[in-house]
Amino acid sequence: MSKEPVEIVGIGNAIVDVLSRTEEEFLSLHQLTKGSMTLIEEEQAESLYQKMGPGTAVSGGSAANTIAAFAAMGGKAGFIGKVSNDQLGKVFRHDICATGVRFDTATLEDGPSTARCLILITPDAQRTMCTFLGACVWLAPSDLDEELIANAGITYLEGYLYDRPHAKQAFMRACEIAHAAGKKVALSLSDAFCVDRHRDEFLDLVQKHVDILFANEDEIKSLYQVKTFEEAVYHVRQHCHIAALTRSEKGSVIVSGEETVEVAAAPVAKVVDTTGAGDMYAAGFLFGLTRDMPLAECGRLASLAAAEVIAHVGARPQTDLAALLQLKKAV
Amino acid sequence: MSKEPVEIVGIGNAIVDVLSRTEEEFLSLHQLTKGSMTLIEEEQAESLYQKMGPGTAVSGGSAANTIAAFAAMGGKAGFIGKVSNDQLGKVFRHDICATGVRFDTATLEDGPSTARCLILITPDAQRTMCTFLGACVWLAPSDLDEELIANAGITYLEGYLYDRPHAKQAFMRACEIAHAAGKKVALSLSDAFCVDRHRDEFLDLVQKHVDILFANEDEIKSLYQVKTFEEAVYHVRQHCHIAALTRSEKGSVIVSGEETVEVAAAPVAKVVDTTGAGDMYAAGFLFGLTRDMPLAECGRLASLAAAEVIAHVGARPQTDLAALLQLKKAV
Numbered sequence: 210m211s212k213e214p215v216e217i218v219g220i221g222n223a224i225v226d227v228l229s230r231t232e233e234e235f236l237s238l239h240q241l242t243k244g245s246m247t248l249i250e251e252e253q254a255e256s257l258y259q260k261m262g263p264g265t266a267v268s269g270g271s272a273a274n275t276i277a278a279f280a281a282m283g284g285k286a287g288f289i290g291k292v293s294n295d296q297l298g299k300v301f302r303h304d305i306c307a308t309g310v311r312f313d314t315a316t317l318e319d320g321p322s323t324a325r326c327l328i329l330i331t332p333d334a335q336r337t338m339c340t341f342l343g344a345c346v347w348l349a350p351s352d353l354d355e356e357l358i359a360n361a362g363i364t365y366l367e368g369y370l371y372d373r374p375h376a377k378q379a380f381m382r383a384c385e386i387a388h389a390a391g392k393k394v395a396l397s398l399s400d401a402f403c404v405d406r407h408r409d410e411f412l413d414l415v416q417k418h419v420d421i422l423f424a425n426e427d428e429i430k431s432l433y434q435v436k437t438f439e440e441a442v443y444h445v446r447q448h449c450h451i452a453a454l455t456r457s458e459k460g461s462v463i464v465s466g467e468e469t470v471e472v473a474a475a476p477v478a479k480v481v482d483t484t485g486a487g488d489m490y491a492a493g494f495l496f497g498l499t500r501d502m503p504l505a506e507c508g509r510l511a512s513l514a515a516a517e518v519i520a521h522v523g524a525r526p527q528t529d530l531a532a533l534l535q536l537k538k539a540v
Numbered sequence: 541m542s543k544e545p546v547e548i549v550g551i552g553n554a555i556v557d558v559l560s561r562t563e564e565e566f567l568s569l570h571q572l573t574k575g576s577m578t579l580i581e582e583e584q585a586e587s588l589y590q591k592m593g594p595g596t597a598v599s600g601g602s603a604a605n606t607i608a609a610f611a612a613m614g615g616k617a618g619f620i621g622k623v624s625n626d627q628l629g630k631v632f633r634h635d636i637c638a639t640g641v642r643f644d645t646a647t648l649e650d651g652p653s654t655a656r657c658l659i660l661i662t663p664d665a666q667r668t669m670c671t672f673l674g675a676c677v678w679l680a681p682s683d684l685d686e687e688l689i690a691n692a693g694i695t696y697l698e699g700y701l702y703d704r705p706h707a708k709q710a711f712m713r714a715c716e717i718a719h720a721a722g723k724k725v726a727l728s729l730s731d732a733f734c735v736d737r738h739r740d741e742f743l744d745l746v747q748k749h750v751d752i753l754f755a756n757e758d759e760i761k762s763l764y765q766v767k768t769f770e771e772a773v774y775h776v777r778q779h780c781h782i783a784a785l786t787r788s789e790k791g792s793v794i795v796s797g798e799e800t801v802e803v804a805a806a807p808v809a810k811v812v813d814t815t816g817a818g819d820m821y822a823a824g825f826l827f828g829l830t831r832d833m834p835l836a837e838c839g840r841l842a843s844l845a846a847a848e849v850i851a852h853v854g855a856r857p858q859t860d861l862a863a864l865l866q867l868k869k870a871v
Contacts, residue, residue, distance in 0.1 A: 229638075230858065263608070263635035263856060266597035277594070296627045304594035307560075332860075478809060481858075525594060527561065527812075527853055529663075 214360035215287040215311060216499045217279055220353075220383050221272025221367040222345040222376075223290030223314075224324040225297045227264040228336075228484065228522050231329040235261075236337055243331060246338040246400045248372060254341035257327050267523035268304035269326055271399055272367040274485050274524045278492035278514060280308040281530040284499065287311040287357050289383075293344040297323035304525070314352050317344040328484055334519065336484040346373045350382040358383055359390035362499055363421070365491070368399035371407045384418045393450075395421035397491055398428040405431055415448050421498070422452040423491045429454055438462075442469070451504070453494050453511065455487055460512065463504045472508030475516035485524025489514040493534075510534060545691035546618040546642060547830045548610055551684075551714050552603025552698040553676040553707075554621030554645075555655040556628045558595040559667075559815065559853050562660040566592070567668055574662060577669040577731045579703060585672035588658050598854035599635035600657055602730055603698040605816050605855045609823035609845060611639040612861040615830065618642040618688050620714075624675040628654035635856070645683050648675040659815055665850065667815040677704045681713040689714055690721035693830055694752070696822070699730035702738045715749045724781075726752035728822055729759040736762055746779050752829070753783040754822045760785055769793075773800070782835070784825050784842065786818060791843065794835045803839030806847035816855025820845040824865075841865060 236243055239257065249257070258264075268277070273288055280286045288305055292298035294316050301323060305312050321343040329337045348370075358364050364387040370376040387394050396419045398404050404411055411432055415422060422445065424432065429441040429452075438456070442464055445452040451465045463470040493514035497507030513534060514526070521527050567574055570588065580588070589595075599608070604619055611617045619636055623629035625647050632654060636643050652674040660668045679701075689695050695718040701707040718725050727750045729735050735742055742763055746753060753776065755763065760772040760783075769787070776783040777795050786792045794801040824845035828838030844865060845857070852858050 230860070258634065261638065263599060263638045264631070265854060265858075266631070268594065300595070300597070303589065307592065307594045481852075521812075521852055522858055523596060527596075529561070 212311065213285070215285045215357065216361065217276065217284065217363045217365055217495055218287040218289065218357050218361040219272035219276035219365045220289045220370065220379065222270045222324055222342060222369055223273060223292045223301050224270040224326045224340065224345065225266055225301055226269035226326045226328050226484070226524060227258065227266050228328040228330060228482065229262045229264045231262060231331060233331055236329065236331065241329070241337050241339065243337050244335050245402050246340060246369070249339045249341050251321065251341050251343065254325055254327060254339065257339055261327060261329065265522050266300070267525055268301050269485070269524045271369060271397060271488050272365055273305060274488035275365060275491045275495070276310055277305055277308045278489050278526055278530060279496055280310045281526055282492065282496045282534060283531045284496055287361065289314050289352060289354060291317055291344045291348040291352065293317045293320060293323040295322050297325065298344070311357070313354060317347050320344055320347055330482045330484070330522065334480040334483050336482060342373065346375060348376045348379050350379045353379055353383055353386065355386050358386045359392070361392060363393045363395050363495060365395045365495065367397050368403050368407070368411065371410065372403065388418070393420040394418055395423065395495065397487065398422070398424040398432065401427040401431045404428050408432065420450045422449045423487065424452070425455045425487060453490070453508070455490055461490065461508055463508050465504060468504065470504045470508060472505065472512055475512040477516045477520050480519050482522045483519050485518045486515045488524060489518040489526070543642065544616070546616045546688065547692065548607065548615065548694045548696055548826055549618040549620065549688050549692040550603035550607035550696045551620045551701065551710065553601045553655055553673060553700055554604060554623045554632050555601040555657045555671065555676065556597055556632055557600035557657045557659050557815070557855060558589065558597050559659040559661060559813065560593045560595045562593060562662060564662055567660065567662065572660070572668050572670065574668050575666050576733050577671060577700070580670045580672050582652065582672050582674065585656055585658060585670065588670055592658060592660065596853050597631070598856055599632050600816070600855045602700060602728060602819050603696055604636060605819035606696060606822045606826070607641055608636055608639045609820050609857055609861060610827055611641045612857055613823065613827045613865060614862045615827050618692065620645050620683060620685060622648055622675045622679040622683065624648045624651060624654040626653050628656065629675070642688070644685060648678050651675055651678055661813045661815070661853070665811040665814050667813060673704065677706060679707045679710050681710045684710055684714055684717065686717050689717045690723070692723060694724045694726050694826060696726045696826065698728050699734050699738070699742065702741065703734065719749070724751040725749055726754065726826065728818065729753070729755040729763065732758040732762045735759050739763065751781045753780040754818065755783070756786045756818060784821070784839070786821055792821065792839055794839050796835060799835065801835045801839060803836065803843055806843040808847045808851050811850050813853045814850050816849045817846045819855060820849040820857070
């Protein structure tokens with residue numbers, strides 16, 4: 210039985226975030242690099258959890274955040290990712306389905322528990338993440354819903370999938386399915402350290418398989434191993450149809466062929482937690498793009514969505530995004 | 541082995557909150573009264589969870605919120621409450637201990653799961669709660685750490701404990717221990733419907749056993765079955781040494797003997813979620829009181845703490861409360 214096609218299908222790690230406020234000293238004490246994402250084992254996750262402050266648990270995962278927000282804006286979206294048969298898996302599934310996302314990936318029955326990301330928020334609102342991937346590692350090519358991908362306008366992938374062999378195979382297979390069906394592939398580079406771990410493969414991907422690229426300044430500079438943002442822009446222009454490059458409070462730059470669009474960051478009364486800023490940016494951008502809006506308008510929606518999520522703790526929106534964007538006369 | 545005494549020991553339901561944004565229609569569809577707390581069974585909790593939107597999970601429980609905030613301000617506090625041997629029980633224990641609260645109540649090994657409160661936040665920032673009490677119901681007089689209570693300056697109780705016979709016995713026993721040791725008993729009336737369920741017993745309690753009473757306008761009017769706030773103030777003045785009565789954006793009124801102190805509400809840029817406002821008010825008030833501050837100053841701290849918690853989703857503070865209060869030159 211065929212189901213209604215979606216505009217975007219995201220493939221990524223299915224994670225529940227546990228966010229907690231901390232001081233800079235806690236990071237140095239545990240040898241954590243601020244702003245980075247570190248992969249940890251379950252035992253380390255338990256030990257770090259015991260030491261960290263009171264937490265707030267919210268569904269996360271980079272591509273999943275983007276997909277949930279895209280759906281909250283009123284878009285049709287699907288998600289593919291692996292959770293385990295446990296409490297956190299139930300939470301992840303509930304939360305993404307509750308936004309109207311189609312999420313049919315089979316639950317992992319015998320295996321590690323659902324992924325958790327311990328997120329430490331320092332007083333400067335930066336987030337430092339320690340992720341136990343758990344069940345995510347078991348996402349395999351056989352989990353891909355080929356019909357869903359072939360019928361989606363855009364297949365959206367997160368770079369973090371490259372950290373594990375099974376998931377990486379699924380990633381590559383999804384690119385093939387999308388392109389064979391004449392559809393587009395979008396990629397978020399995820400993290401400068403993740404780029405560092407997989408630079409050659411990411412370069413190859415960006416040159417040959419990615420139509421729409423999302424990256425922040427650090428990530429795109431790391432990809433091309435250049436010192437300035439301008440050099441990175443020069444390179445990426447040759448490789449992707451569209452690249453949306455975010456620069457925190459400096460806004461973003463969208464590069465497409467000869468076109469270069471600079472977008473200001475949307476104002477935020479108080480930046481509380483930057484977790485999910487890039488994910489929301491991608492959601493807003495893709496929402497505009499799938500509605501054939503001009504790049505400047507895509508960027509404006511992206512900035513508004515990012516501004517919503519950095520004003521509170523957690524990477525998923527806490528206000529009615531569709532209403533928020535309408536209020537601003539954006540859609 | 542004796543442990544260091546605490547200033548305040550709280551006794552209450554040990555609950556993890558799951559908060560979600562909703563529309564007014566959802567409440568009427570499920571016959572929920574806005575602003576109230578309804579007790580539900582586990583099956584109803586499962587069914588409501590499936591229907592509600594994406595959630596944010598944060599430790600809660602009325603007295604537990606107060607105690608955690610009191611500790612976050614720099615006070616010495618203990619908590620007595622019952623969790624089960626499950627994931628949510630671990631979350632509750634982690635979060636309250638991470639604020640420095642002494643929490644030694646034995647985990648329930650064979651019994652219902654840890655309590656959950658499904659909290660629906662309407663666009664007007666009001667919260668409507670559905671609570672599955674689970675393990676909380678099994679809090680019994682034998683769970684009381686008599687030494688902890690006898691040595692604490694104040695024993696703080698939540699009215700919600702009255703909803704179950706075991707917990708109510710523990711409640712009464714705690715009053716006896718505290719008073720026998722020459723210490724004070726504080727009570728939060730919790731909820732106008734809870735007052736309605738137990739009015740005669742609460743009246744008796746307030747007249748004979750409670751030294752410090754916290755209530756909002758609806759609760760205190762319900763207790764005395766009067767139409768105006770002024771009538772309620774007249775009655776409570778005869779019964780409690782101190783009564784701190786909150787009136788949302790109208791601030792609060794503190795009544796003690798002949799004294800009446802009016803305290804303005806602290807300004808909030810945007811009220812997001814009123815969950816925990818009363819609990820935080822009590823924390824700030826008790827922090828000032830245990831430091832022998834004048835009632836007006838206790839009220840000011842109370843209002844500042846309440847203002848912090850209504851500016852975000854969840855009933856536990858998300859900023860450094862001690863720093864916040866110091867910043868305002870309050871302590």
